[in-house]
Amino acid sequence: MNAKHVHPSQPEGIPPGRPGRKLGPIDAGVAASHRLWLEVLRMRFFRSGLTISDLSERSGWSKSKISELLRGTGLYPRWEITCSLLHVLGVPTWPVRRLWAAAAREAQKKPEWIDSCIQGVALHVGPDTPPVDHRAFTEMHRPAYTAYARTFLRSDAQAKRTVDEAFDALWLRWDEALTSSDVVKFSWQVLRRSVMARTPRLDGHPELTGAAFGTVALSEKKAPAEKFAQFEESMALFAAVSRLPAHHLDVMVLKHMRGMSDAAVADVLGVPVVAVSSADHYAQQHLTTALRSERAPEGTPSDSDH
Template sequence: MTPHPVPPRPPEGLPSGKPGRKPGPIADGVGIAHRAWLEPLRAKFTASGLTVTELSERSGWAKSKVSELLRGTGLYPRWEITHSLLRVLDIPAWPVRRLWMAAAREAHKKDEWIDGCLQKVALTTGPSNPPLDHRAFEELNEPAYLGYARTFLAHDDEAREAVAEAFDILWLRWQEALHSPDVMRFAWNVLRRGVMSRACHTDGCPDLTTAAFDTVVLSKMACPEGRFAQIEESMALFQAIGRLPAQQLDVMVLRHLRGMDFTAVADVLGIPLASVRFADRYAQQHLTSVLHPKNAPGGTIA
């Protein structure tokens, strides 16, 4: 579909028309990668104060098409309409482009379809690389982010995809992150959400089965009987870790499964060092009470 000519924007400071009906919630069938760019776009749309009708008029696309895109209903949106909305809402196109491509593949679109969409829109505005401080942030935190993702995701490609998506979302929302109370905490929440949306869950808790078996493999135990006993013990331990509250779970994973010291964990999570030590101590006491109820609390996990 070819969009209608884009009408001129009203002068700065001119109030928009009467408030119209806001778009409904994102459809249940929208995939992880699709949500990664759709949710920030919807947030920027809400903050803009525009109505769906005004967004339609300024982008040059039919209101029904704009409404479908904002809700994630209908067919996966082509890049032409997506880019038009980005331009109206003043959203950087390059990070969304990469997220859009990943979501297109998630929607089983062929490479020919993706390339055909992209070739119709030339990105001539905005930088093709993240800001310098974002790139420094990525270099600093990528190892910890990858380690965390690999703990929950069975395949390395999936872990790398989750981390790459997190950094693209941060590029998209970088100014929001910088103006948040703590950029590290803001970024960690983005990364954690992406990892948990991909992780397997049992009874609503993340499944750490893969991490448990990795522990067994690394133990290099020669005795089959001992190996089976270690498997049983590891499974029980990792199931209990998966049921910890979010902050305690993250501290345990980074501190004991990824080998980071307390200060490094506090830095990457964006929380005080005292909070990390408290979470670690409380989590260990809880795990000891669950796995070894006869033992005194406060033991260290091997």
């Protein structure tokens, strides 16, 4: 029987008819880096046909400990038990160890604790470098992925870490990516989820305050009053951009904030060039209407009211 395909935007699912007690969802409080490797581990578990009891017998860890780890509850798991489950499920250990360490740092674990957990645990599942085609894909798309991440995240360092983690997660799912309908689209969703998981939110939408500060207009020599007025205008614009549908938002960020051509954006998103042009046209129309409506004095009908 073929493995059930799981779309990257829906990383969890339990096949029907599975014996034993169903595993609960990932705890809502699990941080982004932790969730990244935990989702992959859970997907492998769901597809393996094994039960929690099977994992317990094969790894030597108790069912309660395994269930806790797979749900992300309790304390952040030690590398020893994590690695044991990776071995049982045949998950490559090298990329997960990097993701595990990044998540441990995010969980405020001290470097000494991380090092002591890792020491003495053998890594013998999978190669220590990604496949050649994955490395080529990474080299090709890293600049655009990093530019996209820098638009939303607080610092260049955080953007770089997020992209590195996304490529490690993609390594873990590379076979799935290659068998998907489009490897570029699949990979973009992996990257996008990693970025959005770390992006500050304002009223439920991605916050683009940093992008507003970084506009070219704000860097020009202007009087303070003019700069403040420009900042207000930029904030209104970027607030409207943040409320666009995901695809239109991505096109606007890559094309207008990162200066990429339609063809380059299409290559990154895995869509036809005409789809980029169409999304750009729609987004600009929507933004024009939204900003005109916002600037209209109270009680004055906007063009959309006619």
